[in-house]
Amino acid sequence: MPRCPDLIKPTPDRLFTTPAHGERRNAETRLAELSGYLTPTDRFYVRNHDATPHIERDDWRLEITGDGVERSITLDYAALSELPRVSRIRAIECAGNARRFFAERFGHEAGGAQWHTGAIGVAEWSGVRLRDVLDLAGVTGHAVDVLPEGLDAGRFARPLPIAKAMADDTLVALAMNGEPLPPDHGFPARLVVSGWLGAASVKWLGRIEVACSPRHTHWNTADYTLAGPRWPVEPPADGVPVTVMPVMSVVELDWPARLAAGRQVIRGRAFSGEARVARVEYTIDDSPWRDADLGEPNIAAAWVCWSFAWTATPGEHMIRVRATDEHGQCQPDAVPWNDHGVLFNAVVAHPVIVAP
CATH class of the missing domain: 2.60.40.650 (Immunoglobulin-like)
Structure with a gap:
């Protein structure tokens, strides 16, 4: 049985620790158990905002819509798989990695799961370029933001600027380390957004909106932002939305x-x-x-x-x-x-x- 009840894969103590305030759906990699360059899938940390959803591949669909495309389309897994296949070795790191050290430095905790330093992993992600997917719908020259949305209970969504969405190494991943994506890591399809915070790499993709105006969600206005007395406010966000990891x-x-x-x-x-x-x-x-x-x-x-x-x-x-x-x-x-x-x-x- 998994150690974290909202996850599917086992998270035994010898491979994972559980960050405080995130015990049901978050599992932190024990870095002492790593070897080799890539993080084995069974040791890759998990950061989920809701319980891992159960999705059947044959029932899954991806909708591309919005005023930034010429037409709305819906793709099934087979259609997505027909696009040119690419692979990239990339890290995914939670923006809250090492959060527990704020308490040590400042005397009180910052909100969220109290990660140590194991909320990061590197895998070989295989799939298709996001731009190839969006091109099927005809991206217009007026597109500004791309908003991917997951099929988890909370429909997690966080926007990308069009330039990052169309980058050569922004992927819709279908496989991880040579095997189909495990459920906890986004099966059947997830984004992999190179160099950005892990929250940008939305799991369990179900819908992508291409918009001609900026898009805002809770996850780039009221969380995953640099907010507080030392940081400027960028309305409607409470601070500076996080993008590239340091x-x-x-x-x-x-x-x-x-x-x-x-x-x-x-x-x-x-x-x-x-x-x-x-x-x-x-x-x-x-x-x-x-x-x-x-x-x-x-x-x-x-x-x-x-x-x-x-x-x-x-x-x-x-x-x-x-x-x-x-x-x-x-x-x-x-x-x-x-x-x-x-x-x-x-x-x-x-x-x-x-x-x-």
Whole structure:
């Protein structure tokens, strides 16, 4: 039985943890259990706003409509599958990844599931380009926004600007790591929006509106925004809607980690929205910053694996890691508060207990 009752796939303790305030439908990857470049499907984190819906492929339909297309159309799974097939290796990261650190830094929680750093995964997504789907309906030159809507109970929907919707690597994914999408990850079809917050990659697609004016939903006006005293208001949103994810690094160890004394190889992942990571540095117990080794591949809008060797001595230690991307954006030491607890990418101290 699944550990999270609103999910279908098993989420055992050895592979997942459950973020506070998100126990029924959210499962966080235990980064210490990762190996290889891609995140195995059975270890890929889950962030759902409602229970996973049960959808039969033969009954499923995708409607394309709106004043930004020449005609409304409806596609079944077979028709969608006839479009040119493409694959992209891309990360999907929840905008609230690392939200729990707001409480540590500011003394009180930001609203939402209290994720640690495991609300991210990288998979090979296969399907069709969203632009090829929209072209079947004839996108007009006046189109401004594209609003995908899911078939979950709450009909989750969050708009994209037309340029991002028509990008070469914005996909309607039908498969994940070479297999049909699992139900918890959007079967039978979902969006994959490269480099943007996970909420943009709408699951269980059922309807896409192409509009000639901006579209607004709860999820880009009252949540998934940078809101609070330090942030400007962009009406009708309560702050600045989140789009591209920031540069960040994570350590592939439990929290706190427990290691044996002696030579250890510390590993992790670094990523930066739409960009490629250029450098990862580490420090132990406030020693000088040193460069970690970067592995291959290093794919923009996915991640790079990094590592360094450490002769661990008995006692309690702190490992800090920071990443810099190809545009010179580096993880900061601190981030300002925001009410929704999104985009926390400050350098954190990872506790490690070394036994004799």
